[in-house]
Amino acid sequence: MAIKEGDFVKLSYTGSTSGMVFDTTDEETAKKANLHSPAAIYGPIIVCVGQKHVITGLDEELVGKDAGTEADVTVPPEKAFGERDPKKIQSYAKNKFTEKPVRGQRINVEEQGEGTVVDVIGSRVIVDFNSPLAGQTLSYHYKVEDIVTDPLDELKGLIRLYAGKDMDVTLDGGKATVTLPPGINYDRRWLLWRGRILHEGFELVNGIDEITLVETFKKPEKKDA
Secondary structure, eight states: OOOOTTOEEEEEEEEEETTEEEEESOHHHHHHTTOOOTTOOOSOEEEETTTTSSOHHHHHHHTTOOTTOEEEEEEOGGGTTOOOOGGGEEEEEGGGSSSOOOTTOEEEETTTEEEEEEEEETTEEEEEOSOTTTTOOEEEEEEEEEEEOOHHHHHHHHHHHHHSSOOEEEEETTEEEEEOOTTGGGOHHHHHHHHHHHHHHHHHSTTOOEEEEEOOOOOOOOOOO
8 A cells, every 4th residue: 555645654764975874763773873872762763754754855755655665765955954054153152151162062052942063263152053964965765664553553653753762652442641751751852842742643643532641750768777
C-alpha cells in the first residue's frame, strides 16, 4: 500500500553533507561519525508523513513509497534548512552574557533563540542564528521499515519524537494514559513540547478522545541516623 500524507511510518535514515554524517537513527553510524550521545535513543523513529516531523525534502520523498522501500534522496537547501540569511547574524555586547563567549560556542539568546558565536571582536560578540546546515544540499539514505497503524504505537512514536524518551502508555477505548518518568517536569525539552504532543495526539492519532498524564511521587526513604 502506497504511503500518503497522514500515514504513520517507522523510518530509519542517515543524513550527510559533503560526505560528512550530521544525523542518523543508527547507533553504530553515530559512533563512527563522532555524533554518538549516551542520552539519545537510537533505532527507527515513527513519524506522520506530511507533518514535517523530518525535513521537508525527506518528508515529501516518503509519499507514494511502500513499506520496505530503501533509497537515497538529495535535498536542496530550500527543502532542508533554508538559504543562509545575513540578517540572522547579530552583534551583542560581551557583557550581555554571563559566561565568556568563545568562537564556535552554541549559545541561547532570549529574543533570537540558539545561535553560534562566530567571532569575538573587542567588546562585541558576533552570533550567527542561521542553522549550521543552512545553504547546504543534503543527502539522505533512508528505509521505510513499516507502515504503522496501531494508535498506541502512533502515540508512543509522537512522545519519543518530541520528548526524546520512551514512556509507558496504555490505551483503553478512546482514553490514553501516559505514565510520566520521575522528574520529567524539570525536563526543558518535555516542558517545551508537551503541548505539541497533546495536540498532535488528538489531531493525528485516530480514536483518542482523552489523554491523561500520570506523575507519581514516592515518599523518600529515611536514612539511618
